[in-house]
Amino acid sequence: MGNSIRILSLLMERTSKDIILDKDTAHPYLAVSPDGKCVKSVTKKQDVPDKPERFDTMPAVLGRNRFSSGSHYWEVEVAGNSKWTIGICVESVNRKGQYISAKTQSGFWTLCLKDGTYKALSVSHHVLQVTGPLLRVGIFLQYKEGLISFYNVTECTILHTFKSEFTEPLRPYFYPEPAGEKSTNGLTIVKVPAADPAVPL
Secondary structure, three states, rough: OOHHHHHHHHHHOOOOOOOEEEEOOOOOEEEEEEOOOEEEOOOOOOOOOOOOOOOOOOOOEEOOOOOOOEEEEEEEEEEOOOOOEEEEOOOOOOOOOOOOOHHHOOOOEEEEEEEEEEEOOOOOOEOOOOOOOEEEEEEEEEEOEEEEEEEEEEEEEEEEEEEEOOOOOEEEEEOOHHHHHOOOOEEEEEEOOOOOOOOOO
């Protein structure tokens, strides 16, 4: 088991990506940090241009990164939040008008925390058995294989894997806890150190 964890860790480090939030997609009630690494909900609507790429109903933001091949890994700090949704969506996902749920049938592959329960959002929600609160979640995309896996980084355990077939570019997706419910830390993208390529798997 220990060797398997080490191999998995090295594989993820070698596929780690520097995810930067795309502020032009952020809903007006979200604030993105200057370095593009953190997003928080705010109580006052921000004065931002209503660009075609901006969410106007779903309080979400996308990463700038677009993935249409290869394997990619990143981590998100979720500690200190009682509600969030993170994952991946197709680039063409609907961002205007009617609110849509971040489920697979709408072009999303996501994990969420709501009402104290962790779920993988699909046609029928899959409730996850998690010991203790999640502090950091790893997301591992294998585009060609059609796999998106979520990991409990603290315990080095897998939370859930989606199997699908991707036909267009995918982008990281973030939905932080709404402002006003309680003090929130927001969602923060954590830098994953690159593995030494000389170290064998």
